[in-house]
Amino acid sequence: MTQKQLKANKTIALVAHDHRKDDLIKWAIVNKEALSQHSLLATGTTGRLLEESLGLPVKKLLSGPLGGDQQIGALIAQSEIDVLIFFWDPMEAQPHDPDVKALLRVGIVWNIPMACDVATADFLISSPYMKGTYTAALTDYDAYKNRKV
Numbered sequence: 001m002t003q004k005q006l007k008a009n010k011t012i013a014l015v016a017h018d019h020r021k022d023d024l025i026k027w028a029i030v031n032k033e034a035l036s037q038h039s040l041l042a043t044g045t046t047g048r049l050l051e052e053s054l055g056l057p058v059k060k061l062l063s064g065p066l067g068g069d070q071q072i073g074a075l076i077a078q079s080e081i082d083v084l085i086f087f088w089d090p091m092e093a094q095p096h097d098p099d100v101k102a103l104l105r106v107g108i109v110w111n112i113p114m115a116c117d118v119a120t121a122d123f124l125i126s127s128p129y130m131k132g133t134y135t136a137a138l139t140d141y142d143a144y145k146n147r148k149v
C-alpha cells in the first residue's frame, strides 16, 4: 500500500469515443462536485467538451486517434494517473483500435480502477478509494505491480 492510493486528490483520466461523449458529459455534470475534488485530464476532444460543460480545468492531451490514448497509457505506466474513466464504443471500430486496446491493457497491468460504463463510473466516483480511504482491494497493490509475469 502506498501513499498514492491513500491521497484524497486523485488524477482522473477521462476519455470517450464520439458516440459515447454525450454519456460521459451527462455523467460528468451529475458528478461535477465530486470531480472538482480531483485533477482531471483527458484526450483532446473529450477534454474540450468536459471543460466547456463543467467549467472545471481539464488538462488536454492529444486527440485519441492522434496519440492521446497512448499518452494516457504512458502516464498510467509512470504512476501519474490514478483512475481511468474510458467510455469506449462497443458498437463501432475505431481507426486507432490498437491504441484503445493498449490503453485498456496497460490500465490492467498497473491495476488502476477503470470504468467503461456509467454504472461502474458511479461506483468508482462514490467509492472510498476516491476519498483516499484505504480499500482492501488495493492492499497488495505493490506486490501485484511487482509480480513476476
Ligand SMILES: O=C(CO)COP(=O)(O)O
Binding pocket: 015, 016, 017, 018, 042, 043, 044, 045, 046, 047, 062, 063, 064, 065, 068, 069, 100
Ligand atoms: O478516440 C478517443 C479515445 O480512443 C478519444 O479521443 P478524443 O477525446 O480526442 O475524441
